[in-house]
Amino acid sequence: MTTNRLLTVSAMRRVDEAAIAGGIPGYTLMRNAGAAVAARARVLAPSGGRILILCGPGNNGGDGFVAGRMLAGSGYRVALQLLGDLGTLSGDAALAAADWQEGGFSVDVAASDDLSSFDLIIDALFGAGLSREIAGEARVLIEAVNRSGTTVLAVDVPSGLDGDTGEMRGGAIAATETMTFVTLKPGHLLQPGRSLCGGLHVADIGTGEAAVEAGFAAVGPASFRNGPDLWQDAFPRPGAQAHKYTRGHALVLSGPAFKTGAARLAARGALRVGAGLVTVVSPTAAMAENAAHLTAIMLRACDSPDDLDDLLTDERLDTVLIGPGLGIGETARDLVAVAASAGRKLVLDADALTSFKGQAPLLAEHLSEGGSAAVLTPHEGEFARLFANTRAVEVGLSKIERTRRAAAIVGGIVVLKGSDSVIAAPDGRAAINDHGSPYLGTAGSGDVLGGLIAGLLAQGMEPFEAACAGVWLHGDAGLRHGPGLIAEDIPEMMPEVLAELLGA
Ligand SMILES: NC(=O)C1=CN([C@@H]2O[C@H](COP(=O)(O)OP(=O)(O)OC[C@H]3O[C@@H](n4cnc5c(N)ncnc54)[C@H](O)[C@@H]3O)[C@@H](O)[C@H]2O)[C@@H](O)CC1
Numbered sequence: 001m002t003t004n005r006l007l008t009v010s011a012m013r014r015v016d017e018a019a020i021a022g023g024i025p026g027y028t029l030m031r032n033a034g035a036a037v038a039a040r041a042r043v044l045a046p047s048g049g050r051i052l053i054l055c056g057p058g059n060n061g062g063d064g065f066v067a068g069r070m071l072a073g074s075g076y077r078v079a080l081q082l083l084g085d086l087g088t089l090s091g092d093a094a095l096a097a098a099d100w101q102e103g104g105f106s107v108d109v110a111a112s113d114d115l116s117s118f119d120l121i122i123d124a125l126f127g128a129g130l131s132r133e134i135a136g137e138a139r140v141l142i143e144a145v146n147r148s149g150t151t152v153l154a155v156d157v158p159s160g161l162d163g164d165t166g167e168m169r170g171g172a173i174a175a176t177e178t179m180t181f182v183t184l185k186p187g188h189l190l191q192p193g194r195s196l197c198g199g200l201h202v203a204d205i206g207t208g209e210a211a212v213e214a215g216f217a218a219v220g221p222a223s224f225r226n227g228p229d230l231w232q233d234a235f236p237r238p239g240a241q242a243h244k245y246t247r248g249h250a251l252v253l254s255g256p257a258f259k260t261g262a263a264r265l266a267a268r269g270a271l272r273v274g275a276g277l278v279t280v281v282s283p284t285a286a287m288a289e290n291a292a293h294l295t296a297i298m299l300r301a302c303d304s305p306d307d308l309d310d311l312l313t314d315e316r317l318d319t320v321l322i323g324p325g326l327g328i329g330e331t332a333r334d335l336v337a338v339a340a341s342a343g344r345k346l347v348l349d350a351d352a353l354t355s356f357k358g359q360a361p362l363l364a365e366h367l368s369e370g371g372s373a374a375v376l377t378p379h380e381g382e383f384a385r386l387f388a389n390t391r392a393v394e395v396g397l398s399k400i401e402r403t404r405r406a407a408a409i410v411g412g413i414v415v416l417k418g419s420d421s422v423i424a425a426p427d428g429r430a431a432i433n434d435h436g437s438p439y440l441g442t443a444g445s446g447d448v449l450g451g452l453i454a455g456l457l458a459q460g461m462e463p464f465e466a467a468c469a470g471v472w473l474h475g476d477a478g479l480r481h482g483p484g485l486i487a488e489d490i491p492e493m494m495p496e497v498l499a500e501l502l503g504a
């Protein structure tokens, strides 16, 4: 079974319990987990190579013992070190250790000597049972592994990584690859966890689908890894009889003279992603500047919130992007209020968000007034400003929880950007995006993202799906382009990105 849904650590425990209650012995699950680790180790280590297995005191260590036995049985030279006492192992881990010893193999004491002579280190110290900060002997060992420069395969999670939050607890293994079980957990995708995991692998350990469903039922609102599976069915595909008026009309509000580039970047994104018409709405004083740079994109003058109100009497102008380069203050707030009360689909970014600094409830009021569907695209700085003094910025929350709370507060979709962008809906659905590239961290990149989402909304995609798709397309463009990327490149990558996505 493959799924892009995520289980929390406690929900994963529920899966194991349900499988065991359904008649599958826990040791069978552990043997399957260990076998998956061993299979991956055979890919990472040369045939007959030296492998060090570091086992912790719980079932994560148990997986290590199982993998060790299998690898030793297939010709690898395996050393196994245990952090803790053999006598304190219990349950399935004790069974696995006994099996290992029955093979005639020894259990060494974990020592942080030079570890660089191994071809592969398997990190089976701590997994889902991490319950406190890494300290003392464990920390010294983890630091030695990280210093060794050796290839590391982590079992379930890199030890020290919190599987729910993606945070490091006092130190963590930096793995080359991570083999986890049943589904990914949020901590595999949220930073710094995403970076600590290296390549991600998910193995079915024979829990059965009913047990997995029991886990999903225990998880609360659904979380996903962002990817086409999540929104491809809803992606706009123009039919043979489509014309520009059926493909949606997006408006992008321009900033004042000399601050107009951001709006044009966004507009280009909206057009390239397929909106039938895109209009930049510009202050009169910036019309010449905008006109000098626009061709397929149309241009209209608008000098005040009242002008925008007049413009929006045209019902066809159904999606409005407000914020890039706009300027901060009362006018920006009024423009948002006008577009929201006109019931338009909205993308709010940059200055439109900062203009509501500490006033998230006021923004929520505007959005609910016109019943408009809104997607907000803050980076961390804008998020902190907008949601100051709300429960979305309480300390100790994971990024996924902060974004969920923010979405509930404003009653709209929130995209909290970064290398682990999280997209959340007011009903609690959330997706974590790890499909991207650091080359996207360049001036104006976020403006294009806003435009992509606006272009998808204009074509009728639901806001959560439009936001997820926009983030993924943006990330895909970054991955395809790589070094040298500037914001202008992102819209121009869309034909290639879309061709592959749509199989055109
Ligand atoms: N039936 C199951 O539950 C299955 C569990 N599996 C494995 O079992 C793991 C979970 O096992 P456990 O729940 O036993 O937990 P772990 O093995 O992850 O860790 C728990 C042990 O580590 C100690 N510990 C926790 N934090 C520590 C810290 N910071 N410093 C020092 N010691 C610390 C605890 O006291 C306990 O002894 C999963 O990650 C997975 O690898 C798999 O074998 C599949 C089946």
Ligand SMILES: Nc1ncnc2c1ncn2[C@@H]1O[C@H](COP(=O)(O)OP(=O)(O)O)[C@@H](O)[C@H]1O
Binding pocket: 379, 417, 418, 419, 420, 421, 436, 437, 438, 439, 440, 441, 442, 443, 444, 445, 446, 447, 448, 449, 474
């Ligand atoms: N390391 C990274 N990996 C993936 N995506 C990134 C990374 N750094 C930045 N991005 C993406 O680039 C965009 C930057 O947006 P933003 O911070 O608003 O920049 P700007 O205001 O210059 O447009 C966001 O979509 C963000 O998710």
Ligand SMILES: [K+]
Binding pocket: 060, 123, 124, 125, 126, 127, 154, 155, 156, 157, 158, 159
């Ligand atoms: K581990």
